[in-house]
Amino acid sequence: MKRSWSVVVLIALLVAAMVPGVAQAQDGVATLQGVVTADAMAIRAEANIAADLVGVVEHGELVEVFEVEGNWAMVRYGDLSGYAFAADMDISPANLYLDATVGTRSDLAVRSSQDISGDVVETLAPGSHALVLLIDDVWAYVSTGHNVGWVFARNLRLGTDAAYATEYLQDTATTSSRSEVAVRTSTDISSDVVTTIASGETVSRLFKSEDGLWSYVVYHGAEGWVFSSRLSVSSPRAYAVGAPTELRLNFRSAPDSSDKNNIITQLPEGAEVLLFGRTEDGAWLHARYEGQAGWVSAEFIATDYDVTTLPVTG
Numbered sequence: 325m326k327r328s329w330s331v332v333v334l335i336a337l338l339v340a341a342m343v344p345g346v347a348q349a350q351d352g353v354a355t356l357q358g359v360v361t362a363d364a365m366a367i368r369a370e371a372n373i374a375a376d377l378v379g380v381v382e383h384g385e386l387v388e389v390f391e392v393e394g395n396w397a398m399v400r401y402g403d404l405s406g407y408a409f410a411a412d413m414d415i416s417p418a419n420l421y422l423d424a425t426v427g428t429r430s431d432l433a434v435r436s437s438q439d440i441s442g443d444v445v446e447t448l449a450p451g452s453h454a455l456v457l458l459i460d461d462v463w464a465y466v467s468t469g470h471n472v473g474w475v476f477a478r479n480l481r482l483g484t485d486a487a488y489a490t491e492y493l494q495d496t497a498t499t500s501s502r503s504e505v506a507v508r509t510s511t512d513i514s515s516d517v518v519t520t521i522a523s524g525e526t527v528s529r530l531f532k533s534e535d536g537l538w539s540y541v542v543y544h545g546a547e548g549w550v551f552s553s554r555l556s557v558s559s560p561r562a563y564a565v566g567a568p569t570e571l572r573l574n575f576r577s578a579p580d581s582s583d584k585n586n587i588i589t590q591l592p593e594g595a596e597v598l599l600f601g602r603t604e605d606g607a608w609l610h611a612r613y614e615g616q617a618g619w620v621s622a623e624f625i626a627t628d629y630d631v632t633t634l635p636v637t638g
Contacts, residue, residue: 356389358399358413359544365413367406371396379404386544389415424456424466424480434473438463445473451616455530456482457542467530469598472540495529496559497541499550507548511538518548529555566599566609566627568592568620579608579619579638588618599627601637610637 360381368375371393381387381401387408391398397410426432426448434454435442446468448454454466454475464477499505504520511533521527527541532552539552572590580586591597591613597620601610609622609631619638622631 356392356415357544358387358389358397358410358415360385360387360412361414362409362412365408367399367401367404367408369406371398371407375407378406381408387413389413424454424464424482426450426452426454426479427481428479432475432479434466434468434471434475436473438474442474445471448475449616452612454480456480457547470531472530495557497527497529497539497555497557499523499525499527499554500556501554505550505554507541507543507546507550509548511549515549519543519546521550526558527555529557565629566597566611566620566625567594568597568624569626570624573620573624575611575613575618575620577618579603581621588616589613591620597625599625599629599631599634602631602634603638604636606632608638609634 360383363383365381365383365387367378367381369378370376379401381404385401387399387401389397389399392410392415395410396407397413397415399406399408399413428450431447431449433444434446434448436445437443448468454468457465457467457472462477463474464480465472465474466480499521501523504522506520507518508515509518521543525543527543527550530540530542532539533549537552538549539555541547541550541555568591571593573593574581575588575591576583577586577588595613597611597613599609599611602608602622607622608619609625611618611620611625
């Protein structure tokens with residue numbers, strides 16, 4: 325998803341307004357990133373061509389970008405911090421940094437396009453989490469762990485801690501191929517190539533196509549579809565999806581069936597729940613349903629996921 329750096333300035337300002345200090349301070353988490361396009365990019369102590377040289381970054385390297393103002397960008401590369409020419413980089417929003425919570429009182433529609441009449445690909449319950457991939461004007465491009473789409477940015481409460489996002493909403497995979505792996509704009513072998521990834525590189529997989537043949541990945545600011553067969557998942561997402569096998573399954577606030585007062589609600593048969601933990605004996609699963617966390621009996625949950633790999637959370 326290519327964006328001109330001038331448009332990214334607007335994105336940076338919007339993020340800064342919504343998350344104070346994120347795009348303004350080098351001590352925080354960068355919401356932008358830059359790939360060096362110049363043969364070598366100079367980092368200077370101040371936004372001035374005559375300022376002291378802090379260091380040089382080679383072509384193709386990835387740097388963190390904290391602020392863009394005029395011709396200059398505030399950057400960090402390893403131990404080097406300072407200012408560099410924005411024109412020497414391909415600047416884009418930094419992916420997988422912002423965890424967001426739905427701040428609406430009703431379900432939030434995730435749409436296929438930046439249009440209020442766009443198709444709804446999923447709805448998010450109040451208080452549920454999403455991963456912000458991009459902010460463009462009033463819209464935010466998010467991953468839910470099952471789909472990607474657009475929501476109104478004002479309906480999200482943004483945070484800078486990506487621990488939830490990286491642990492629960494993506495797989496970490498390694499490209500495995502004798503040649504470079506093509507990232508495409510759609511699940512079509514003839515679609516445009518966004519970028520290519522060398523074998524052995526680490527990517528983030530957000531989800532797979534319905535037939536499982538394609539995987540949607542993010543890699544150094546680029547995103548798109550690759551053949552699933554070209555990926556080797558090294559760290560699967562912690563989330564597993566399950567469904568009750570009983571007509572009305574008790575959803576409890578604690579893993580205890582003897583307490584009638586801990587029943588939050590009853591899950592209808594076939595309802596989708598997200599599983600993110602278990603008791604030590606595996607008899608109970610920690611789940612999320614419609615934005616609320618609770619416990620269900622493992623005996624009555626059908627899932628293709630190996631629940632013994634879930635962390636012990638109760």
